[in-house]
Amino acid sequence: MRRCVGRPKVDRVDGQRGVRTIQAGGERLTEGLRHNEVLWECLRRLPALELPGWYLGAGCIGQTIWNIAHGKAATADIADYDLAYFDADLAPEREVEVAARVGKLLEDLPVRPDVKNQARVHLWHEGRFGYPIRAYASSEDAIATWPTTATAVGVRSVDGILKVYAPFDTADLFALVVRPNRVKITPDIYAAKVARWVERWPSLKILPWEQGVGVSGSRRAV
Numbered sequence: 001m002r003r004c005v006g007r008p009k010v011d012r013v014d015g016q017r018g019v020r021t022i023q024a025g026g027e028r029l030t031e032g033l034r035h036n037e038v039l040w041e042c043l044r045r046l047p048a049l050e051l052p053g054w055y056l057g058a059g060c061i062g063q064t065i066w067n068i069a070h071g072k073a074a075t076a077d078i079a080d081y082d083l084a085y086f087d088a089d090l091a092p093e094r095e096v097e098v099a100a101r102v103g104k105l106l107e108d109l110p111v112r113p114d115v116k117n118q119a120r121v122h123l124w125h126e127g128r129f130g131y132p133i134r135a136y137a138s139s140e141d142a143i144a145t146w147p148t149t150a151t152a153v154g155v156r157s158v159d160g161i162l163k164v165y166a167p168f169d170t171a172d173l174f175a176l177v178v179r180p181n182r183v184k185i186t187p188d189i190y191a192a193k194v195a196r197w198v199e200r201w202p203s204l205k206i207l208p209w210e211q212g213v214g215v216s217g218s219r220r221a222v
Helices: 027-034 037-049 059-069 092-105 118-129 139-143 187-200
Strands: 012-014 019-021 055-057 081-085 113-117 154-158 161-165
Touching: 027 037, 027 059, 037 055, 037 059, 037 081, 037 092, 037 154, 055 059, 055 139, 059 081, 081 139, 092 113, 113 118, 118 139, 139 154, 139 161
Parallel strands: 019 161, 081 113
Antiparallel strands: 012 019, 055 081, 055 154, 154 161
């Protein structure tokens, strides 16, 4: 069962960046993300593109927190910054156009954005991963299938307010627990992913597939 963040409890103004933060019990997350100046600047700029249902999320969120916990620079070892959005226009050319706009907006930052229209994921998923999935209904629907509970987190700035979607909360993230979200990925995909992660963040607590959440394969298309 998916679970959204609850009643807002944090409302803070960041005078340096001009972004307020508001989320359920999220002061710790907010303070952590603020250490990643690249991520914070992305959040300040991205609203200008007016992308529907956009979130900056997944690895760049989790790995920022893991970096801090490991005493590393907040930006260390983050390969790319995942930008998810949801656009009913499924033309691949449109996604390429959006990616180009994002790249232009962030071209002076040391960041490699990975821009994906979540409405299109089901169209290419089988070709890339070998099995089909059902179409997403929203960006939030997509985030709820991301590979681990710790990295199934999306953040965005709306009217200067930072909002968070974390369907599994952030307890695992701060406990350095990597727990598989089994609804879409396979055991092999999970194993390969965590093997890479533990090399960079050795204090991570990797849980076996059997201790994951979600019904295995339930997101697959029948």
